[in-house]
Amino acid sequence: MESIYKLSSKDERIFNNNHLVVIPSSAKLYMSEKIPYVFRQNTDFLYLSGCLEPGSALVLSGAGGGHHTSTIFVRQKDVHSEMWDGPRTGTEGALELFGVDQSLPMQELGLFLKSFSKSHSKFMLWYDFTHPAEPEVHKTMQGFLANTINKVWESPKHLLHRLRLYKSPSEVALMRTSCKVASEAIAVTMQDSHPGVTEHQLFARVDYECRMRGAETLAYPPVVAGGTRANIIHYISNNQVVQAGEMVLMDAGCEYHGYNSDITRTWPISGKFSSNQLELYEAVLSVQSDLIKRCSNFPSLDSLFYEMCDLLGHSLQQVGLLPRNLNKDQLSKVL
Incomplete structure (x- = not known):
């Protein structure tokens, strides 16, 4: 939470605000009425929580330099559902496994948000409304936004991806x-x-x-x-x-x-390899080797791409696949 605050603190609009970050899990998807696809977790949610279950959400709240709280919302234990789909972590297991401050049943997400809104007249809401990952969480968030006077929100994706970069x-x-x-x-x-x-x-x-x-x-x-x-x-x-x-x-x-x-x-x-295949393979391999060596100087991806075009174009000219009279600019367009 502190990292998110630091990354967003250059924005004067939200510098002094409280923050509320809501990251949903992925939803369980079906290829037909009762046949599910293999579940794949929302990677932002997985990165922050370590939870691999659908029907969940992570909520981070706090302000810069102050107390931060992490709350995970998960499905409750259910004997019948677990007999069909396997064990659930439940609120007790989630508190022990995922390193959060508290865990609550998924059904209480709306009440939690309402309580937060009542105790904070101004806050910055971080939630991705444009790419909803979990329908039930999204429905709750839409209702929350409609019924609160707070209308300042933004997707947390760009901040989370900066965190994940390092x-x-x-x-x-x-x-x-x-x-x-x-x-x-x-x-x-x-x-x-x-x-x-x-x-x-x-x-x-x-x-x-x-x-x-x-x-x-x-x-x-x-x-x-x-x-x-x-x-x-x-x-x-x-x-x-x-x-x-x-x-x-x-x-x-x-x-x-x-x-x-x-x-x-x-x-x-x-x-x-045939002789022609080997000649082309070695030409490409030589370009790759040169580019790997250049990576030690930490070039930008763009500069590395243009170097690749130059080296590969020259190599393809050498083996006769491209005319030798093409200059550097012409080669980059061909490639």
């Missing part, structure tokens, strides 16, 4: 593990690939290998593209056969305790 040593360790898991999974998938394998089978293999190494799921729908399909940027159909002599591109990563990796690799499905 990683702790523990977070860095999780990110490294996520990359290690995905890297090993892709390497095994490469080793076991062969002409005639389907893109879907390669998808299944990398998914399996990631999960067997501790990942909860893949980070995103992977691109597994054989032959010329690799030129389709967001190809996720992954339903064709990879023929002998073709290259296969895989863009995949995994989610490991909330932290995601993103890796792209291309390899010959037959196990050996």
Whole structure:
């Protein structure tokens, strides 16, 4: 809460105000009437609370330099529901597990907000009205805003994402593990690939290998593209056969305790490059190696992108894929 206050304190409009931050969980979504999708938590809520359950909300309240309070609202324990969907944390478990000052039943969120409004004539409300994550929380927030004289609110996303930008040593360790898991999974998938394998089978293999190494799921729908399909940027159909002599591109990563990796690799499905494939592969690899070295100087992403265009354009000219008479500006447009 103190970090949120510091990040927002340059805004004179809210500098002296009390703050009320409401972060909902994700909702449980269904692919058909009774068949749910695999649940994925709202990452802002997960970052601040550590709670993996739907139907929840975290409320932070306080003022700069003063006392701050964290309250988590969760579903109550229910024998019938837990028999179908598994155990719930409940208010007692939430207080013990999530490091908050208090935990309350989800049904009491509206009363809590009403009480806060009565005791604070002015306050800054931080809630994302434009991208509601949980319908019941959103309905409560709409009613709260309609019935309070306070009309000053803003989405907390930009502040939360600034907080999340700087990683702790523990977070860095999780990110490294996520990359290690995905890297090993892709390497095994490469080793076991062969002409005639389907893109879907390669998808299944990398998914399996990631999960067997501790990942909860893949980070995103992977691109597994054989032959010329690799030129389709967001190809996720992954339903064709990879023929002998073709290259296969895989863009995949995994989610490991909330932290995601993103890796792209291309390899010959037959196990050996043709001379043309090898020449192009080494040209791209050389560009990548140069760019990694330049990262030690902490360049901006934009400057790194333009350097990539320059290096890659020159390399493609060297192998004869682009005309040698194109200048730097022309190359950047082509790429």
